[in-house]
Amino acid sequence: MQQTRIALLIDCDNVSHNAVEGVLEELAKYGMVNVRHAHGDWKSEHLTGWVERLHPFAIRPMQQFAYTKGKNATDAAMIIDAMDLLYSKNIDAFALMTSDSDFTPLAHRLRESGLPVYGFGEKKTPSPFVQACTSFIYVENLMGSPDDEKAIAERPKKKTRNELRGDTSLVRLLRTAADQTADDDGWSNLSNVGDYIRNNSSFSAVNYGYQKLGDLIRVSELFEIDMRFDGTAMFIRPIRKQTAQAVPELTMC
Incomplete structure (x- = not known):
């Protein structure tokens, strides 16, 4: 090649x-x-x-x-x-x-x-x-x-978990990229996520202190991570906030 x-x-x-x-x-x-x-x-x-x-x-x-x-x-x-x-x-x-x-x-x-x-x-x-x-x-x-x-x-130090999560533009970009490249089960291949980001922004993980997008993703703790194909491919899925279970209504006797 x-x-x-x-x-x-x-x-x-x-x-x-x-x-x-x-x-x-x-x-x-x-x-x-x-x-x-x-x-x-x-x-x-x-x-x-x-x-x-x-x-x-x-x-x-x-x-x-x-x-x-x-x-x-x-x-x-x-x-x-x-x-x-x-x-x-x-x-x-x-x-x-x-x-x-x-x-x-x-x-x-x-x-x-x-x-x-x-x-x-x-x-x-x-x-x-x-x-x-x-x-x-x-x-x-x-x-x-x-x-x-x-x-x-x-050199800028690596952004911490809280610093990454506090960058609203970054969080929006990552979540949008994951949503737009997700399969029916909600999981996204990180390679496809990276392609989407490159096509829609000038983002680089290096500017946040990381050499790879995957390293930044891990530290942010914004996504579930699943390593597939003998650990050679990373798949991610956004961690959604848990919604409180509805409390059953009481009925009057």
Whole structure:
């Protein structure tokens, strides 16, 4: 079976170089990142940190001169690059590493062509771009290596059971996904739940401190869990609140 071919396009002007290793590790879950393009003006001192990341991670620098002050030529060049790759039909998915909402129309266009769009940006990223992606991960959750104690300390900790259950938007999303993918017996295959969520939101379990949706589901305790097929498939069913039994009416003699 052929691996999903992913194109990673990086807007170096608007995202930290410290997260690129974590981004590549995350994308490895979905397929092979065979295109890695980093856009920016490589004469700028602002990109010094990025220069050090190019060769170790086999990233190709895409030079874009800043012809006019106040105009971001990098955006236009990156959009053209994405469309060229789209029409080449050699790519199965896109990853856009940027915190710039100007790429929102591009994300919409790529998804209209039937391709997933994985977004990676800083927490300052405007909501329109976040929601336009198939899934979106804040790069602060991916920064640093195991030896980087400062980066590890700054990573968001795993959300607790109460924190997950107190997030009404998350609870609504999970329950809706389970209801929409449930069989006649009320059980949902977690794989189908994940597909529904990816098609209807930019949710990623990583933003809550978990590597897998199943881990988040377990901690939330919002669902019954049934492991099937020798423990290889998780099925879930919402835990409904128990309704009090009706008290029989007393009849007068």
